[in-house]
Amino acid sequence: MASNIAVLTGANGFVGSHLVDYLLKNKYEVRCIVRKTSDLKWLNGKDVRIFNCGLLDVDGMSKAFKNSNYIYHVAGVVKSKSRDGYFKGNVDTTAALLEAALKNVSTLKKIIIVSSLTVTGPSQAGIPVNENSKCEPITTYGKSKLAQENLAKLFMDRLPITICRAPAVYGERDTEIFIFFQTYSRGLMTTIGFDKKVVSLIHVRDLVEGFYLAATNEKSNGETYFISSEKFYTWDEVGDICEKVFNKKPLKLKVPHTVVYTLAAIAQFLSLFSKKAATLNLEKARDITQNAWICDTSKAIHDLGYRQKVSLDDGIKRTVDWYKEMKWI
Secondary structure (H helix, E strand, O other): OOOOEEEEEOOOOHHHHHHHHHHHHOOOEEEEEOOOOOOOOOOOOOOEEEEOOOOOOHHHHHHHHOOOOEEEEOOOOOOOOOHHHHHHHHHHHHHHHHHHHHOOOOOOOEEEEEEEHHHOOOOOOOOOEOOOOOOOOOOHHHHHHHHHHHHHHHOOOOOOEEEEEEOEEEOOOOOOOHHHHHHHHOOEEEEEOOOOOEEEEEEHHHHHHHHHHHHOOHHHOOOEEEOOOOOEEEHHHHHHHHHHHHOOOOEEEEEOHHHHHHHHHHHHHHHOOOOOOOOOOHHHHHHHOOOEEOEOOHHHHHHHOOOOOOOHHHHHHHHHHHHHHOOOO
8 A cells, every 4th residue: 555645636637637647656545536527538547546526525525535644625616607606616615625634634744725826916016926925816716716725724723734826837738828839839829918928837747746845844834835937937938939849930919908808708798608608708808918927936945945847948848749749739
């Protein structure tokens, strides 16, 4: 039997499946909590135990947590048609998970709650936010993640909890930033607005290593960390690297903010007639038209020994090579 048992939520998703790979490589016994309807393509053939109780079943999760040492709560709702959808998917599920964890506290070493840079809102005057920055989320998603963090803090006197906030994440298996690479491969690079925008952008491999370092460090109990790129990037820099990786010059198109909002309004209206939430809506438009989404990783570097290992050049090359191999592009 493996010496350490880790339980993951969201293990079938982009970030979660990479964390599964990382933990298996480090000889962990891995258990995955999923829904009965979850697509398990990234878990197929891997040495994991599946618990399909979902994230609102306290008793079901309690069974998954039996004798476990680490819980990584990666699952979350990033798209919803309603406020309730975000809060049910990010706050109610966390409440159920922490209640289940309390029944198994004797063996638990750490619970990692995966949060987001969106909880602080964008950076003002180009100054990166840090763990002491005032939280001023500008989207319902950001507000739900802040409520999740505040809920987790209420359990910190009874459970060994660490909060890890992620910025924009890219890498193999991603389907969100993938759209940028897909468009680029077709010869078009769209950027938003006419001002310079700067972002923290992390490759998924660095992110899951950061989660692992936070989980295995006793100093991290009750703390919050930004796990992010140490460097900040402009979309022009991303474009320059893509030019080398794809070996093509695209048509560059700057989309004015007003057009972004117009397209978002149309997409949001059309989503009223669909079961699925729109990827681009008015809140997302507000999010992507901000000048700076950047965060400071100094605390994670100091406390956890975290470092950004995957450069943007290497990360984009690995990601694009994978998309080509999978025939996504």
